[in-house]
Amino acid sequence: MTTKSKNSRTYKSYHIWSWTLRIFHWTYAISIIILIFTGLIINNPPVLSSFTVEKANFFFSNVRQLHFIAGYFLISAMILRLYLLFFGNKYEKIADFIPINKQNFKSLIHTIKYYLYLTPHSEGAKGHNVLAGTIYVLTFLFSLIMILTGLYMLYPETGWIKSLGSFLFGTQQSARALHYLLFWFFPIFILTHLYILVWHEIREPEGLISSIVSGKKFSRSTDLQ
Amino acid sequence: MLELKELSRRDFLRICTAITATLGLPFTYVETVQSAVQAKRKPTVIWLHFMECTGCSETLLRASHPPLGRFLLEIVDLPYHETLMAGAGLQAEESLHKAVKENKGEFILVVEGAVSTKDGGIYCQIGGRPALQILKEVAKDAKLVIAYGTCATFGGIQSADPNPTGAVGVSEIIGTSKLINVSGCPPNPYNLLATVAYLLTFNRVPPLDEFKRPLFAYGRRIHDHCERRAHFDEGRFAESFGDEGHKRGYCLYKLGCKGPVTYANCMTLKFCDIGAWPIGAGHPCLGCTEPDFWDKMTPFYEHLKDVPIPGGGIISNAEKIGAIALAGAGLAIAVHAGAGFVKKALKNRANDENKKEEGA
Ligand code: SF4
Numbered sequence: 332m333t334t335k336s337k338n339s340r341t342y343k344s345y346h347i348w349s350w351t352l353r354i355f356h357w358t359y360a361i362s363i364i365i366l367i368f369t370g371l372i373i374n375n376p377p378v379l380s381s382f383t384v385e386k387a388n389f390f391f392s393n394v395r396q397l398h399f400i401a402g403y404f405l406i407s408a409m410i411l412r413l414y415l416l417f418f419g420n421k422y423e424k425i426a427d428f429i430p431i432n433k434q435n436f437k438s439l440i441h442t443i444k445y446y447l448y449l450t451p452h453s454e455g456a457k458g459h460n461v462l463a464g465t466i467y468v469l470t471f472l473f474s475l476i477m478i479l480t481g482l483y484m485l486y487p488e489t490g491w492i493k494s495l496g497s498f499l500f501g502t503q504q505s506a507r508a509l510h511y512l513l514f515w516f517f518p519i520f521i522l523t524h525l526y527i528l529v530w531h532e533i534r535e536p537e538g539l540i541s542s543i544v545s546g547k548k549f550s551r552s553t554d555l556q
Numbered sequence: 557m558l559e560l561k562e563l564s565r566r567d568f569l570r571i572c573t574a575i576t577a578t579l580g581l582p583f584t585y586v587e588t589v590q591s592a593v594q595a596k597r598k599p600t601v602i603w604l605h606f607m608e609c610t611g612c613s614e615t616l617l618r619a620s621h622p623p624l625g626r627f628l629l630e631i632v633d634l635p636y637h638e639t640l641m642a643g644a645g646l647q648a649e650e651s652l653h654k655a656v657k658e659n660k661g662e663f664i665l666v667v668e669g670a671v672s673t674k675d676g677g678i679y680c681q682i683g684g685r686p687a688l689q690i691l692k693e694v695a696k697d698a699k700l701v702i703a704y705g706t707c708a709t710f711g712g713i714q715s716a717d718p719n720p721t722g723a724v725g726v727s728e729i730i731g732t733s734k735l736i737n738v739s740g741c742p743p744n745p746y747n748l749l750a751t752v753a754y755l756l757t758f759n760r761v762p763p764l765d766e767f768k769r770p771l772f773a774y775g776r777r778i779h780d781h782c783e784r785r786a787h788f789d790e791g792r793f794a795e796s797f798g799d800e801g802h803k804r805g806y807c808l809y810k811l812g813c814k815g816p817v818t819y820a821n822c823m824t825l826k827f828c829d830i831g832a833w834p835i836g837a838g839h840p841c842l843g844c845t846e847p848d849f850w851d852k853m854t855p856f857y858e859h860l861k862d863v864p865i866p867g868g869g870i871i872s873n874a875e876k877i878g879a880i881a882l883a884g885a886g887l888a889i890a891v892h893a894g895a896g897f898v899k900k901a902l903k904n905r906a907n908d909e910n911k912k913e914e915g916a
Binding site for chain 2: 374375376377378379380381382383387388389390391392446448484487488493494497498501502503504505506507508511512514515518519522523526530
């Protein structure tokens with residue numbers, strides 16, 4: 332075995348992500364991307380219309396409309412994920428990928444080392460590794476804040492939303508500032524997420540990228556025994 | 557002494573009508589409101605001034621047609637108001653004590669201006685006593701307290717960072733159990749009169765929002781009822797003062813308008829009885845009715861706040877911070893990928909050397 336070269340390792344595929352999780356992922360991803368672009372426009376809208384041109388375009392309203400629709404898709408995706416956090420399969424449950432026990436904590440440290448090139452081997456987590464999992468939980472919380480601040484701004488006169496919003500965030504302006512600052516987390520997240528995926532695939536071909544479409548991941552066959 | 561214009565019967569009715577409309581009541585209620593505010597026994601109002609510019613009282617007095625200040629005197633008994641009263645010095649102090657004693661538990665207290673709390677409140681004293689102490693004493697015996705103007709409601713400019721005198725709004729001193737906040741810088745005098753009229757007509761406190769402001773006046777955001785809203789939806793914006801869009805009366809969103817985050821009724825009530833108001837005049841809303849507006853709504857001509865960087869005390873534009881963070885992430889990725897390549901190259905070289913040695 333020792334002479335076996337790197338390229339001839341054998342891998343076995345195993346099912347990991349349920350279709351619910353995959354639907355969540357893509358709903359979430361697409362809505363976030365739409366939200367980012369429409370959000371940027373809402374923050375600083377271009378002036379495309381005036382009474383001096385003949386055509387009305389309703390551009391800004393449509394952009395806002397799109398932002399709100401994408402927002403509702405985001406909410407739906409979050410509800411799905413929330414359900415899976417507690418009732419999903421073994422790898423989808425929250426306990427699998429946050430540092431709540433010794434073993435998870437160890438693998439968190441391991442992954443950080445691996446990403447810093449301090450150790451050559453990935454720890455080969457079956458589901459999310461703990462570092463990724465922790466970041467995902469953080470992303471989940473940030474999305475929740477985005478949703479709540481967003482709803483507060485969208486429904487400024489709706490009793491319970493207004494009470495909840497002002498209780499959590501204070502004035503509309505505070506909510507808006509928070510909504511804007513947290514916004515920046517998402518493009519950064521996407522960038523890092525994609526980079527690490529590709530990086531990981533090159534070093535350890537576990538099929539991370541295709542897994543979110545097919546639901547299947549690959550593992551070194553020795554690991555599975 | 558200040559002279560208030562005479563109040564004719566016709567003016568009186570006009571104001572009653574305006575107040576009824578401000579309260580959102582139908583026209584048929586005008587008579588009810590009018591007879592309620594004209595009742596025999598006028599409620600006593602004690603008016604205290606603390607750290608402020610007196611602009612709140614000014615709006616009431618300078619509303620010259622019809623004379624709102626005179627109207628207020630018609631409907632309430634006002635034994636103590638530092639700007640209006642004839643008495644001064646000890647004589648004035650005495651009238652305050654007398655009024656409080658005689659109307660214990662009955663009078664309405666109107667407070668104008670913020671209260672200093674630092675160093676025992678010595679930065680605002682009247683007759684040698686800190687405002688803090690005066691407020692506590694007088695409010696204790698009041699039936700209701702109306703904080704009038706943003707300084708009294710939320711601290712105003714006195715409480716803006718770094719707040720050297722520890723200025724706070726009335727709610728921080730006496731709690732909110734019997735408080736009504738009529739905020740604004742300056743507040744619209746009709747909102748004060750309408751609040752008083754509501755109390756007299758219905759004998760209860762009007763429905764209030766989360767910040768204790770009457771919902772009839774602070775229940776809707778400026779933006780959701782703004783006369784320039786159609787321009788906003790269509791994407792017609794003024795981009796700088798005096799540009800083509802500004803001249804044509806387009807939406808002021810890009811000039812930092814705080815209408816989208818500000819609850820007030822300026823857009824329907826307007827000011828000075830001539831239908832003027834900031835956005836109507838081409839100036840973006842500053843959000844003066846909202847808590848901490850000097851800290852949170854500035855810079856006034858950008859619609860988002862600057863963000864202090866922890867530790868450094870440097871203030872930078874929120875937009876810049878995001879861009880820097882994003883660029884930082886990109887850089888980190890590049891460094892990480894670069895490190896990977898370098899490492900691999902080093903490893904390959906080491907391998908080659910090993911092989912060479914083995915071969916030798
Ligand atoms: S001027 Fe201000 S309040 Fe009016 S529509 Fe534009 S952003 Fe909204």
